[in-house]
Amino acid sequence: MFSGIVQAVGVIEKVEALEAGVRLTIETSALGLSDAKVGDSIAMNGACMTVTSIAGNRFTVDVSRESLNVTAGLGAPGPVNLEKSMALGDRIDGHLVTGHVDGIGEVTAFEQLGESWRLEVRAPKDLARYIAKKGSITVDGVSLTVNRIEDQAEGTVFEVNLIRHTLQVTTLSRLARGAKVNLEIDLLARYVQRLLEAPKS
Numbered sequence: 001m002f003s004g005i006v007q008a009v010g011v012i013e014k015v016e017a018l019e020a021g022v023r024l025t026i027e028t029s030a031l032g033l034s035d036a037k038v039g040d041s042i043a044m045n046g047a048c049m050t051v052t053s054i055a056g057n058r059f060t061v062d063v064s065r066e067s068l069n070v071t072a073g074l075g076a077p078g079p080v081n082l083e084k085s086m087a088l089g090d091r092i093d094g095h096l097v098t099g100h101v102d103g104i105g106e107v108t109a110f111e112q113l114g115e116s117w118r119l120e121v122r123a124p125k126d127l128a129r130y131i132a133k134k135g136s137i138t139v140d141g142v143s144l145t146v147n148r149i150e151d152q153a154e155g156t157v158f159e160v161n162l163i164r165h166t167l168q169v170t171t172l173s174r175l176a177r178g179a180k181v182n183l184e185i186d187l188l189a190r191y192v193q194r195l196l197e198a199p200k201s
Contacts, residue, residue: 004094004143046141048099072180081141094143095136128156130185138184
């Protein structure tokens with residue numbers, strides 16, 4: 001379980017092909033791995049991954065082909081948002097995040113408005129009913145609040161506001177129109193759906 005508060009930006013340095021996926025080597029001097037061990041969970045751009053080895057400021061994860069098919073930004077070298085899994089009793093500054101990517105969104109606008117920036121993302125149609133104004137959503141592992149939604153034929157467009165600090169400590173500053181991002185809906189929305197769909201006894 002995670003909170004959507006990015007702890008460091010790491011860099012995927014190496015991508016090695018496996019029989020059914022890839023092995024990634026991530027450099028992260030900023031995250032600190034002294035308290036990490038093999039088997040721990042670390043979210044990368046919002047996708048929960050299992051640490052398979054640690055050496056100094058680097059760790060590796062094995063990413064299955066299925067995970068690569070349903071996420072963005074994990075199949076090539078480049079910067080990634082990192083967050084260690086929470087411990088019981090940790091303060092939650094964002095919202096409860098599972099690290100299970102629900103879909104891939106597309107950036108439709110990214111512009112500065114005064115002291116902040118407006119990020120607009122088109123989400124897949126099947127996620128539309130889970131996105132609500134003033135609700136929470138995770139974009140590339142970052143917990144954000146939805147300010148506006150608009151249902152369109154191609155999918156639901158939602159808007160979030162980014163402050164300068166968020167851009168400084170995450171990879172979101174590198175986004176541009178057309179970029180693909182990992183989305184995770186609010187955990188509570190999943191349970192509401194199940195409650196509504198489950199057969200009544």
